[in-house]
Amino acid sequence: MKITILDGHPDPDAARFVHALADAYAAGARQNGHQVRRIDVARMTFGLLSTKQEFESAEPEEAIRGAQADIAWCDHFVVLYPLWLGDVPARLKGLFEQVFRPGFAFAAARKGRFPTRLLAGRSARIVVTMGMPAVVYRWFFRAHSVKSLQRNVLGFCGFGPVRSLLIGAVENLTPARRDRYLQQMRALGRDAG
Structure with a gap:
């Protein structure tokens, strides 16, 4: 299976647990013969979108085109991030806005229809770390x-x-x-789950 791992932690410090989780998933996947590509938000340089026109028609920067190519290539997409103020970190949100644009991620809807989903046929896994107990985040x-x-x-x-x-x-x-948790991530990587 072809797997793209998006490490969404904006801090490049190797001590961040999200990085270790991404590494463990990649190691497990490679161990079982899966092909792996990585996108590391902390190592990317890209601007933020400010207008609807930029979102809909501006040519993406080289780093964004590379991320799009890695996502288009994969069968399974893994997104890891730390929970910051109850959501994804701002740099990761900015990356999502840059990457998942019309023409790449979806095609504009015709009148009265839902947009065409251009990335269909791929599965995904989201892994989120947080300071609070996971049960509190899930239920409260x-x-x-x-x-x-x-x-x-x-x-x-x-x-x-x-x-x-x-x-x-x-x-x-x-x-x-x-x-x-690292063993669990290796197992998920082996199973491409």
Whole structure:
């Protein structure tokens, strides 16, 4: 299977757990013979969109075209990010706005019709780390950023199924628990799940 991993943590510090999770997934996938490509938000340089015209018609920058090529290539797309203020970090949101444009991710709707989903036939996995317990985010906050990404971005463009994994209380993980999450990510990578 062809897998593209989007490491959405904007901090390039190797100590960030999201980076370790992405590495573990990639290692598991390669171990089982899957092809893997990586997109690392922390290492990308791109501008933010400010107008509808830029979103609809401006030529994407080289870094964005590269990310689009990696997403178009894959059968399975893995997005990892830390929860910041209840949502994706701003740089990751900016990347989504740049990448998932009309003409690449969807085709404009004809009158009275839903837009054509140009990325159909691909599955996805969302992995989110957070300071709060995952159960609090899932039940009290209703996992709104995950649901929004599943439905309003990935689902809108044709990805399905889109599964998620929430990892809570990351600042308090014991070494043993951290290792269990890394093993889980390796297993998900092996299974392309």
